[in-house]
Amino acid sequence: MKIYLILLLVVVSLFSSSAFSDDSILEYPSEIESMHKKAAEEDVDLHCTTWRFAAEMNNLAPWKSIPAECADYVKNYVMGKGYATDLERVSEEALIFANSVEFSGDGKDIWVFDIDETLLSNLPYYIDHGFGLELFDHSEFDKWVERGVAPAIAPSLKLYQRVVDLGYKVFLLTGRKESHRLVTVENLINAGFQNWDKLILRSPEEQHKMATLYKSEKRDEMVKEGYRIRGNSGDQWSDLLGTSMSQRSFKLANPMYYIP
Amino acid sequence: MKIYLILLLVVVSLFSSSAFSDDSILEYPSEIESMHKKAAEEDVDLHCTTWRFAAEMNNLAPWKSIPAECADYVKNYVMGKGYATDLERVSEEALIFANSVEFSGDGKDIWVFDIDETLLSNLPYYIDHGFGLELFDHSEFDKWVERGVAPAIAPSLKLYQRVVDLGYKVFLLTGRKESHRLVTVENLINAGFQNWDKLILRSPEEQHKMATLYKSEKRDEMVKEGYRIRGNSGDQWSDLLGTSMSQRSFKLANPMYYIP
Structure with missing residues (x-):
């Protein structure tokens, strides 16, 4: 009897250490599932990274809209982190260039900034x-713009302030319409932007021009x-x-929309 | 004595099923290590993806060289797969456009191709x-060029053939020097490219011009x-x-070098 008990315990011990607790057997099906899931995710990730590159390189x-x-x-x-890191990098690179320019001293050196998805974030x-x-x-979108609460893109605000301090004249060139001038000025000031030299908006007769031409x-x-x-900072190739x-020219990332 | 033996086996059994065979204890240090490694890899991946975007967007x-x-x-x-997928996508997008152009019928519609990292792969x-x-x-690099064995970039060859078939005149515009004309022609033909209308290389006096100007x-x-x-296909912004x-313009990916 005792020998059976011992054998039983040996068997239990063997099972518990090799079979039931062995991950490679018990978790096999969920491992395959997770492998397939990972492969599918990697495929989507690869496909969408390629799409984003093609979009950003203007290819x-x-x-009209992002792929479903x-x-x-x-x-x-x-x-x-991806978007944030990309926005920081473009601001840093623009700053390196901004610092490197030798001014002519006649106050005619300017930096052009687009507004939406460049200075302000929608x-x-x-x-x-x-x-x-x-x-x-x-x-x-007009209703959103009229609320005037778009936050600053922080790395762009940093670049903006440095560009103003360096003595560039700052021209804001936006596709927003003239009727949004007041709310745009308010929004920019509330977001921390000051001291621009010109704010250029679309007049009614320019409303239907392609952005690149305008x-x-x-x-x-x-x-x-x-x-x-x-320098010229914009999130659309039609800005640049x-x-x-x-x-x-400094192209900020924008995978959400395209303006021709 | 027998009861001790049984107790010993019970103890061994318990240890083997819960302590020594328990991954969550035995593998804890290597799990932390692999978590840190994964986080560090993700950081490098994020940083280098941002670098690649900034490079490709001409920011x-x-x-002079990629970051170490x-x-x-x-x-x-x-x-x-990343580069291959990106090259396929740009070829597909160019083809959609090539198909959409309405010809004037005077044989004056042309497509310009760069050679290195556009038609031929180094x-x-x-x-x-x-x-x-x-x-x-x-x-x-000259020694490599003179071997004349650079393979075709397959998706570009597909685009090239379709563009020729559609009736575009094809002009090859390369930064390679005139003295490499023969080896370049041989290399192109061996790689499957035929029927171009012009192959323009740098003359000795153009050798030191910036590529964008040339x-x-x-x-x-x-x-x-x-x-x-x-259409114009190139891997450098100085091509475009x-x-x-x-x-x-169609910008092929090239994270390996930059030509101003």
Whole structure:
């Protein structure tokens, strides 16, 4: 009897140490599942990173909304460290350049800033509108703009202040319409922006011009007036490309929308 | 004595099932280690992805070599799925545009292709030279070029053939020097490229011009001759920006080197 008890205990001991507690057997099915899940996630991640690169490098035909399968990817990017780190980097690089410019001393060296997704963040609006998955709704977005509560993009505010301190003239060139001038000024000041030299908004007759053309024409005027456009910060290629391009352009990340 | 033996076995059994075989105790230190390692890897990944974006968006001042801490990141990207997927995407997007152009029927619609890292891949060279970590060595690279064995970038070859079939005139515009014409022609043909209309290389007096200026001047000439530059594919912004820019430009990824 005693020998049976001993044997029983030996058997229990063997089982408990090798079979039932062995992860490689008990957890095998969930391991496979998690491997597949990980592979699928990696595929989506790869696909959406490639999409984001293509969008940011201006390789996509004008796009109207983010791909449905990249909704979570874009959300995680803009709400997480990726977007923040990218915004910090572009501000740092712009600052290195801003510091390196030798001024002519005639007060004609300027820096052009776009406003939305460059100085001010509309992320609170996009949090409520699918991060670019929903088609752009002009009247809904206008309501948000009219609240005048868009927060500053912190690294851009830092760049802005340094650029003002260095003695650049600062021209704000935005696709916002002239009727939003007051609320835009209020919003900028509340977010910490001061001392700009010009705030250029779209007049009613410019309302339907492509952004690239509208912004190019405004830069052409600056150049005609003798200004040297040293730096230009914008989140859209339509802020940066066209005629009278800046000596250096700085493209902020924006995977949520595209303005041609 | 027997009761001691039984007790001993019970104790052994308990230990073997709960203590010595319990992963949560035995593997705790290595779990922490792997957590830290993972966090550090994620930091490097984030940092290097931000660097790559900044480089690809032309936000960096001219850079001479990749950051040392991103050596593995760049290696993994170009040797893995990331680079391949990005190259496929840019080819697909270019093809969508190429198909959409309505020709004027006068044979003056052209597509400009850069060669290195656009049609031909120098990856075999960069595998032996740190993927951009080593400073660029002109004489070493010349030796590689003179072997004439650079493989085609497969998605670019597909785009190239389709562009030729669609009836575009194809102009190859490269920073390679005129003395490399023969080896370049041989290399292109061996890699599957045929039927280009012009192959433009740098003459000795153009050797020290910035690429942006050299390529702009060549595009200016094309425009003067009545050509319409519909598409332009290149891995450097100096292939794409400047004067006489293409109707649409397609920026291929290249995190290994920068040509101003």
